[in-house]
Amino acid sequence: MKISLSPTRWLLLAVFVVSSLAGCRSEEEPQPTQPSGQDLFVSAQAATTIPKAQAQALATIAGFGAFASHIQYDATYFKMVYKTTYKGQLIQVSGLLGVPLNTPKAPALLSAQHGTTFKQSESPSNFPSTFTGFELFASAGFVTVIPDFIGLGVSGNVPQPYYDKATSAGAVVDMIKAAKYYLQQQNITVNKNLFLLGYSEGGYVTMAAQQEIETNAQHGLTLTAAAEGAGGYDLNGMLNGVAAVQNYATPSYLALILYGYNATYGWNRPMSDFFQAPYAARIPALLDGTKTRTDIEPQLTTSPAALFTPAFYSALGTTGGEPVLRQKLTDNSFGGWAPRSPTRLYHGTADESVFYQTSVSTLASFQKAGATNVTLTSIQGGTHQSSITPMMADALPWLQSLDK
Template sequence: MKFLKWAAISTAAITVLAACGGGDSPDEGSSFDLSGAPGSLIASPTALTTLTPAAFTAALTQAGAASLLQVTGAPKCDITFNYFQYGTVGGAGEKTSASGGIMVPGGADPACTGPRPVLLYAHGTSTDKNKNMASPQDGEAALVAAMYAAQGYIVVAPNYAGYESSPLPYHPYLNLEQQAQDVVDALTAARKGFAAINATANSKLFVSGYSQGGFVSMAAQRRLQLAGTPVTAGAHLSGPYNLGYFGDIVYSGRVNLGATLFSPLLNTSFQRTYGNIYATPSEMYEDTFATGIETLLPSTTPLNTLLTTGKLPATALFAADSLPKPAGFELFFGTPNLIKTSYRNAVLADALVNPTAPRHPLRVAAYKNDLLTQNWTPAQPMLLCGGNADPTVFFSANTNTAKAYFTGKGVPDQAVTVLDVDSAPTSSTDPFRLAKGGFAQAKAAAGDAAAVLQAYHGTLVPPFCNAAARGYFAQF
């Protein structure tokens, strides 16, 4: 969920990466589908740049991000970053379009030749309207490229409806059915363009994502399964799978870091889908923030500017005198705050009276979009990875609860693997010992407790959960 820093890829790194290749013009023979139908490929993918292993390595090293290569391994393949647009739907089923990236490996290394596995990757929360997974200038895209495409995976990475060139005036954030359809539509469209960009896929399809993307990737695995599309395996990383209960936790006062960003994204998503989260924004939001908040995120204005100009509070989700206020969560109570106490009290009252059968519109929407209320069991294996001290997407409430849910549904223990990267290796044969050891070193180098807290979800966990995911996929 958290706005991802992906700090291992610095501004200097992405500047160098942007200079490593030139954009190509669309093929003269591009095949256009202007129907806007879900899964339609609007035009043949366009190559933006190609990076050789040497160029990619040099750029990362020059920018001081060589430590990332210690996690991902040295690049083996050339990577061509392709941009594409596809038809999909919004949260209320309205026709729209979105864009994304297709990373295609190439080169002489055996890992880069012949039919390659496909990874459908779902990105984490971003406040940047211009987020573009087709560009190595995006830090998350660069990490995914280094981790997967440079090692021989064809990566399909949607930007989602509401981002980049999408005309949808909002993002259907954590809308289970829409987000699942969105990324599956992207995969469907991308496959239609594979031949034009020399992307030759084998029969293996993997699905993964981080944070918001972990939720989306699990939703996509479910949707593909229900549609009868074979998925080889999934790796869902630090996702808010247990959305309804997680929301109850936040409103109880145990607020997650970044809640003042996630709340407007989620509330607007549900309001545009169901129309009943509030009568007007001022019913939910304090007057200081109510005007314009429905169109605030995602934004072309930098996040820091939104915070420093008073468009959003940095941490104060609730009023200073709003109760309950659990010890240790005082940071999230203050003035000016985002959510009105009257609205919070209504949510809390419903949670008290109707804990498992919500009636308040916000709780109804959250539980409706909860991956653990869908009465489904994965037919393909999955890895659930995160860190136990995550202050943004609580590990126990989401990852551990998801494992317990699937176990209760009769899913064999070996079919759903849980990895806490913030734990000691169980033995010298622990298959995740390198990810755990690497995380421990990175955590120790991050600084004091406050620095670790700030870096935990958006910087420390992502490389190591992605490395674990790649290792997990390698067994199939």
């Protein structure tokens, strides 16, 4: 709009061998070792240092004025290149690393996940030419990593695996590990706490990373808390919602998820399987990394019935329609899992792009699975764009209160 696990990185390999007339014996191979931070780190290049006063001004201009009083430090930012797994192979990806300067004690590490990005030049690693708002967490005293995600930054030649759980989690977890290695090499000390935070696609990616950290001890990471906003975690529920409305505000998200799934899973289906003319022919060029969402939206339509082919639109409204797609949406959602770390969900009740109900249903699923430390903060009347500021204003002091 995201555990289906990548075979070469996550799955337990079990091989049952050697049958004989007397019987058979099974033998389990050891679980493959996860790559270390040293294995994953490629490079880090200083991009800029932002003084405290400049960060406060930037926060105010960008609409994050509530952050200004929390900005206490100059911060240096680095473009970092590291490796993560895509289709079973390690590829180079990138992100931004922000380090606060002259903190009175060792800071915590925070990974912040950005919202949906279409244009390559808006990748977080291009800071200060681009700005997500999450860079301010470094000025507030957290060593902050902001992954670009696969398909952006140095991996811009790859179609974005949008709302794919395994690659989403991997881009975050691998950057955390690579950053921890680099910080150690530079004698930059961080404390034991690790926080995750994200909004929109970043909320989904944050939840994927949280699940991976909490369920795979081989990473050697312990999560302190997570804050996740408007992430579309219940993907079947989201598409059911799209099929039920006459107008959907951000059709670019629909194009990106289907285009991304088609490439990520090797379906090789023509876009005309999903989209009507003239939209099907436009989509590859619209998603080529040179256009922003505001460039893309006028080239599509907000009417799902007009955007999708009649057959595909009908399939979205039925439980048995498009079974392969439906299974992937189920695999990439979070049913049956209960977060262990303190977790705050945030969502605007008037969100027109990622429906509020997806957070309601996700919370109910977590509670049914036994979660006791997850809450949902409803931002009354909040739209998809307007809800990020109140979320960040609430999440920052909460995370600071847990940084002990």
